[in-house]
Amino acid sequence: MLEPVVVKPIGVVHNSVKELRRESWESLESTIVVQDRWAGALDGLEAFSHIFVIFWLHLVAEGPRETTTHVHPRGDPGIPLQGVFATRSPVRPNPIGLRVVALLERRGNVLRVRGLDAIDGTPVLDLKPYLFHYDGVPESTVADWIQKA
Amino acid sequence: MLEPVVVKPIGVVHNSVKELRRESWESLESTIVVQDRWAGALDGLEAFSHIFVIFWLHLVAEGPRETTTHVHPRGDPGIPLQGVFATRSPVRPNPIGLRVVALLERRGNVLRVRGLDAIDGTPVLDLKPYLFHYDGVPESTVADWIQKA
Numbered sequence: 001m002l003e004p005v006v007v008k009p010i011g012v013v014h015n016s017v018k019e020l021r022r023e024s025w026e027s028l029e030s031t032i033v034v035q036d037r038w039a040g041a042l043d044g045l046e047a048f049s050h051i052f053v054i055f056w057l058h059l060v061a062e063g064p065r066e067t068t069t070h071v072h073p074r075g076d077p078g079i080p081l082q083g084v085f086a087t088r089s090p091v092r093p094n095p096i097g098l099r100v101v102a103l104l105e106r107r108g109n110v111l112r113v114r115g116l117d118a119i120d121g122t123p124v125l126d127l128k129p130y131l132f133h134y135d136g137v138p139e140s141t142v143a144d145w146i147q148k149a
Numbered sequence: 150m151l152e153p154v155v156v157k158p159i160g161v162v163h164n165s166v167k168e169l170r171r172e173s174w175e176s177l178e179s180t181i182v183v184q185d186r187w188a189g190a191l192d193g194l195e196a197f198s199h200i201f202v203i204f205w206l207h208l209v210a211e212g213p214r215e216t217t218t219h220v221h222p223r224g225d226p227g228i229p230l231q232g233v234f235a236t237r238s239p240v241r242p243n244p245i246g247l248r249v250v251a252l253l254e255r256r257g258n259v260l261r262v263r264g265l266d267a268i269d270g271t272p273v274l275d276l277k278p279y280l281f282h283y284d285g286v287p288e289s290t291v292a293d294w295i296q297k298a
Contacts, residue, residue: 002158007243009151040218044235047292069189085276086193094156096275126245127234136285143196
């Protein structure tokens with residue numbers, strides 16, 4: 001039942017960030033270059049202001065992610081250890097990144113987006129339209145350590 | 150750069166839905182049984198009211214998803230064809246499911262959730278806390294065909 005699955009990236013991120021960093025992605029513009037064979041699969045995406053980008057954090061080494069169950073969020077020892085699934089840490093069993101971004105433009109097989117927290121060269125696994133009536137949960141509540149941060 | 154990545158499921162969904170269906174997941178309760186080795190990685194997740202579940206739609210055959218670039222959303226021929234990335238169709242190059250669910254309970258390596266649109270036996274790839282200040286975009290806009298539906 002729990003056999004590994006093989007995921008073929010459908011595109012790649014290009015931007016000015018060449019090394020891992022922790023903050024200030026909000027205003028960063030990136031392009032997502034989708035494989036030519038999937039260019040048509042983007043038709044209609046330009047009608048949405050925001051999209052989900054699901055990507056693969058390819059620089060997270062397998063060793064740490066196979067053995068790390070707890071982390072201090074944001075690397076801050078002042079925040080108590082949390083299970084990795086209770087955080088957005090990149091060091092997790094499957095380093096899948098998920099971010100809602102503003103879709104600025106689509107031209108053929110290329111998307112221009114703002115706010116993606118992925119470095120140059122990151123493989124993209126999937127793209128989905130963001131639907132606030134479906135994906136937004138204003139009444140949701142979060143852990144105290146996040147409210148204080 | 151675009152080499153396939155291998156993703157090892159970290160758990161599995163259990164619920165009363167044994168066959169694919171299109172609607173009425175909202176009130177469905179499911180359990181997510183996480184592998185014992187990752188039970189600790191759930192510590193602290195219970196402090197969040199909602200979580201993202203990222204899962205693998207294992208029943209979507211590779212043939213259709215390797216060749217399908219456009220679909221009628223919801224299988225409705227009255228809605229014009231859209232690129233699969235402009236829809237939440239399960240038939241897409243990588244059948245990755247993404248859903249915000251209410252987290253009702255965590256006991257050890259088992260989560261009880263409400264609203265997951267995945268059938269019994271679905272492999273789970275990742276779990277993340279839902280953070281409205283980060284993941285919610287109230288000002289986002291969607292395609293006309295969604296507003297009319």
